[in-house]
Amino acid sequence: MNREDMLARLLAQAADEGADLVTLRAMVEEASELGAKRVLARMGLDDPAAHSDLSELRELLQAWRDAKASAWQAAIGWAVRGALALLLMGIAWRLGAVELLK
Numbered sequence: 001m002n003r004e005d006m007l008a009r010l011l012a013q014a015a016d017e018g019a020d021l022v023t024l025r026a027m028v029e030e031a032s033e034l035g036a037k038r039v040l041a042r043m044g045l046d047d048p049a050a051h052s053d054l055s056e057l058r059e060l061l062q063a064w065r066d067a068k069a070s071a072w073q074a075a076i077g078w079a080v081r082g083a084l085a086l087l088l089m090g091i092a093w094r095l096g097a098v099e100l101l102k
Contacts, residue, residue, distance in 0.1 A: 003034040 007030045014023050040046045045054070092098060 003030055003037065006030050007034060 007027065010023060010027045010030060014027065017023075037046065040050070044050075
C-alpha cells in the first residue's frame with residue numbers, strides 16, 4: 001500500500017466513523033509525508049545520491065562564504081596599509097624629509 005492509498009483510507013475512515021484525534025494525526029502525518037516526497041521529486045532530490053549532493057552543495061557554499069570573508073579582510077587590510085602609507089608620506093612631507101632624499 002502506498003502513501004496515497006493510506007491517506008485515502010484514513011479519509012474514508014474519518015468520514016465513516018468520525019474523526020478522532022488518532023485518525024486526524026495519522027492523516028496529517030501521511031499527507032505531510034506525501035507532500036514532502038512530491039516536493040523532493042519536483043526538485044530532483046528523490047534519488048539515493050541526493051543526500052551526498054546536498055552535502056557537497058553545503059560544503060561549496062561554506063567555501064564560498066569563507067572565500068568572500070577572506071577577500072573582504074584582505075581588501076580592508078590593503079586599504080588600511082595604503083592609508084598608513086599615505087599618512088607616513090604626509091608626515092615625511094611636513095618634516096621636510098623629502099629633501100633628504102634628493
